[in-house]
Amino acid sequence: MPRYFIEVAYMGTRYSGFQVQQNGNTIQTEVSRALKIFFGQEFELTGSSRTDAGVHAKQNFFHFDADAEISNKAVYSLNAILPYDIVVKNIIEVKPEAHCRFDATSRTYHYYITRFKNPFYFNRAYYYPFKADINLLQELATSITTFNDFTSFSKKKTQVKTFRCHIEYSRWVFEDDIWRYEVKADRFLRGMVKGLAGTMLKLSKHDKTIADLSDIFEAQDPAAADFSVSPDGLFLMSVEFKNAIFHNLG
Structure with a gap:
């Protein structure tokens, strides 16, 4: 199954952190929601670097697997769905064994x-x-x-x-x-x-x-x-x- 890295940037002021939490909205919650709205299915996102509440990022990553081919053309539409303080910068197909956390140098x-x-x-x-x-x-x-x-x-x-x-x-x-x-x-x-x-x-x-x-x-x-x-x-x-x-x- 193809694996993709999704590159994001965000202002963290309004969020409780990068990855999903039980109490509080996060960057992962918003990106997952945008992917589901656009593609009509849920994807399991794995995060690269866990920034805390209020912390910003000019570059961070998730990876996810998808049955269908996903084009970088989806970036424009995803950004139209996402709130003003989160942006998808790129979607990159990587090798199936790639891991955005453990393969970071x-x-x-x-x-x-x-x-x-x-x-x-x-x-x-x-x-x-x-x-x-x-x-x-x-x-x-x-x-x-x-x-x-x-x-x-x-x-x-x-x-x-x-x-x-x-x-x-x-x-x-x-x-x-x-x-x-x-x-x-x-x-x-x-x-x-x-x-x-x-x-x-x-x-x-x-x-x-x-x-x-x-x-x-x-x-x-x-x-x-x-x-x-x-x-x-x-x-x-x-x-x-x-x-x-x-x-x-x-």
Whole structure:
């Protein structure tokens, strides 16, 4: 049976997260509804990256199987059905064994901060008018790449086999009044990017050092980190896959 990847982008402000939940509307609920309306049948969607409530994505994926051939021409009609804050960008046929979660090789997140109240970044950046040492923030971000156990940066009651992640890069970009934390890794734990961004901001605000960040990692306790920053500024920017799962690329 043919398998398809469906690429989506969305503003997560109005949703309880990416994948279906019992209490609250989600991105998966809306995409499933649009597929059913257009194709007249239900599809079982599997998600790539589970963004939390309020988190946005410029690129995320589902995969599903379909008896009939599905053309990318359906994108226009699906977008006419979907609400204004969700868009289907592409539908791609992949190899039958492809899996949009397990075949992902990396994911990239950006966390945006606005230093001054700005109506044009409402729900798209975290308003942070407090003291912050940009040199220390950059040092902290760079040092994160030297760690691989992120137990302290995973929210409690997260059911995973391991808390180990490989960070490809971790850095801050400072552009006038908008700051951006960029991080790319092979995998992320629940709440991990918010925990990293929030903890770095807190350490900078209180004139802490890299040694203090090391202590938080070594504690292996989420209570040592700071997850209090809002989801408004968090964007899943991209998901990369093995070429072997695509036709004519493997």
